[in-house]
Amino acid sequence: MENVEIGQVFREVADLLEIQEANPFRVRAYRNAIRTIEAHAVPMRKLVEQGADLTELPSIGKGMAENIEELVNTGGLAILEELAEEIPEGLIDLMKLPGLGPKKARKLWDQLGVESIEDLEEAAGEGRVAELSGFGKKTEERILQGIQNYRTNTARFRLGEVDELLPPLIEHMSAVPGVTRLEVAGSYRRRRETVGDIDLLVLADDAVAASEGLTGFSGVERVIGAGGTKTSVMLRSGLQVDLRVVPSESWGAALIYFTGSKEHNIKLRQRALDRHLRVSEYGVFEIPDESLGDALGERGVASEGELVAGETEEDVYDALDLPWFPPEMRTDRGEIAAADDDGLPRLIEETDLKGDVHMHTTWSDGRNTLEEMVEACQARGYEYMAITDHSKALAMVEGLDAEKLAKQWIEIDEVQARHPGIRILKGMEVDILKDGTLDLEDEMLEQLDVVIVSVHSFFGLPRVEQTDRVLKALAHPSAKIFGHPTGRIINRRGPIEIEIDEILGACAEHGVAVEVNSHPNRLDLRDTHLWRARELGVPVLVTTDAHRTDELDLAHYGVEQARRAWLEAEHVLNTRGVEAFLAALGQGRGPLGG
Ligand SMILES: [Zn+2]
Ligand SMILES: [Zn+2]
Missing domain, CATH: 3.30.460.10 (Beta Polymerase, domain 2)
Structure with a gap:
């Protein structure tokens, strides 16, 4: 039982408890425990095996520790089974839809007898959901849309x-x-x-x-x-x-066949036929002229024709006059034409990154101190980094106001003096307020090297309003980076509604970079939007948004995401040295620069 599975079970317990209208403290105990478990680098099963005292972990009390042990030792949890008997299982699925929490799920169950997504779809289709207090026509539409998205995504x-x-x-x-x-x-x-x-x-x-x-x-x-x-x-x-x-003589062919998207593989088969060859998961085979018709049909079998290539991916692609493609590119987005024309891009690699410029410390909601983050960045070999704690609008994480930020600068200067091997940039992740203004005074913003502007509230604004809000923030002369632009949490929370093309256009115009937030739950921007950003010449940053030292290691996810959008090192600003990076951010002379 891995930590992610324990998290799944606990989340279900918390959701069911909430539907049951249990004591909120009990619910919160599970939710806090999930955060700890999912963020813990060592598997709980190892800790249990070693007989470690789980209550030493943050937010894990005695009861929660017993739950973890029970799960690890038996694979099940008695409390979950008890809850599942009282509450229809389908209500859990309901809460995976955007905007539907336990309270609304409970209401749908109580008042409309909804016990599953199917029930809900029917009720919403008949307009009965809109009539419930606290729901309304818009919510009903969102629910129906959400059900569609759910069906296409959840199995993943x-x-x-x-x-x-x-x-x-x-x-x-x-x-x-x-x-x-x-x-x-x-x-x-x-x-x-x-x-x-x-x-x-x-x-x-x-x-x-x-x-x-x-x-x-x-x-x-x-x-x-x-x-x-x-x-x-x-x-x-x-x-x-x-x-x-797979047999060894087919290893490369099978690897290509099972790695490429369906469309990539279709292109390869067509290309093979143009060369009187047939490609399958078993290899590349010659087609004798007289049997060409057969090869086009369903009947093609591996035994036909002579095996030309198959053992390695390089051999197979080479037989089709193609270079080896990085797996991220095998999706039929023009990679084959690119190989034929002017060659493939040299995709960015993790080692190209010279700094990470989005991270949090104990000054706001990070788990590690500023100095610990600095040491961790240095251990990763970075030339520079930026401290970007939250601004004050995020009250629940104790974001920084101007006064606290000024105090942080003093600490940064002290830590910088102790760590001359890495350049520590002063930054902040500043909230975009509901009206599009930024959550920090201009005179403070002007003194920062790195200003990330992010949406952390009012995710549900209508498209026009949300787009205007973001456009206004991007037009602020101090805005340098648009953080996790769509705000989505994969499989949990959909993106905010913005006109992405308009937003990217504004970024290009104002020289604002867009972030690839590397956290695997976010991966924001997504690949198709990054593709568009590249076309529009919008600079990109790959950052981790680390809230703990070990999350700095998530950078590879952002790099992989960037690779899927064909980004090269030159498109990503934090592949540059610190001076070039700052200059590209339009900020060659920060408080530490000059
Ligand atoms: Zn953020
Ligand atoms: Zn952040």
Whole structure:
């Protein structure tokens, strides 16, 4: 049981308790525990195994520690089962829709007898939801839209969750006798922000042993199908894993076949046919002229024609007169034409980053002190960093007002003196207030090296109002970076409604950079918007928004996201040295510069 799964169970308990109108403190105890568990770098199961005292963790009391132990030891939780008996299971799904919390779910259940998404869809379709007090016509429309989005997205896991769920499986499968090679393909390898299921390819002497290895994994809930070279299982977490045993002469072809999007693979098949070749998961084969018609149809089988390539990805692509494509590019967005024309972009890499300029400290809602963050950035080899705590509008995290910010500058100067090896920039993540003004006085803003402007409130404003609000903030002469521009939390909260093209146009005009927030729950901007940003010449930043030292390690997610939008190092400002970075931000002379 991984931390992400424990979080899932606790979240369900908290939601059910809230529907049940239980004591709010009890609910909060679960929610706080989730934050601790999901953010903890060491798996709870390891801590339980070692007999560690879980109550030493923040927000984990005695009862919560017992819950964790129960989950780790038994895979289940008695309280959840009790709650599930009292409350229809479908109500949990309801709360995954935007704008529907436990209170509204409860009301829908009490007053309309809604017990599932299907019930809700019916009630909303008949206009009965709009009639409930506190709902209204707009909410009803949002609900119907939300149901549609839910159906297209929910089967998918966030990339970060999968990265947590996979290592025990990989470790287990690598130890299966006869397995000599193992690779996860699919959208996971393309580093898509969400992953539907796992395509696990193995090279193995014994396909049966490999299959039994998977079905014998402790995380398996049920076997969907096993036999031949393919085995499918459902993990307890809800993640489906499809194992394929691949012969070595087809390894590269299978890897390409199971990594590329459907459209990328179609393009490859067409290209192969143009060259009298046929490409499949088994390899590239020559087509004898007389059987060309067959190859176009469904009947093509691996035994036909001579194998031209298959063992490595490079061989397969080369047989089609193509270079090897980074997995992030294999989505048919013009990569094949680009390879034919002027060559592929040299995608940005994590090692290109020279600094991280969005992070929080204990001055606001970060867990580590300013100096600890500085040391962690230095340990990562960064040339510079920016401290960007919250502004005062975020009262619940004790954001900084001008007076506190000035005090922080004194500390930054002191820490800077102790750490001459890294340049510490003074910054702030300033709230965009409801009317589009910024949550800090101009004379303070002017003294900052790095000003990120972000939306943290009024997420539900209508499109025109929300767009105007952001446009006004971006036009402020001190605004330098637009933080997590759409505000979405993947699978939890939809994006704010803004005219993204207009926003990106304004960024280009004012020289405001857009952020790729690397947190795997955010990944904001998303790839298609970054693509547009690149087209419009909007500068981009890859930052972590770290609230703890270990979150600085999330930078690779932002880089992967940028790669999916074909961004090169030159498009990303924090690949530049500190002076060039500041100059590009339009701010060559900050308080520390000059
Ligand atoms: Zn923020
Ligand atoms: Zn932040």
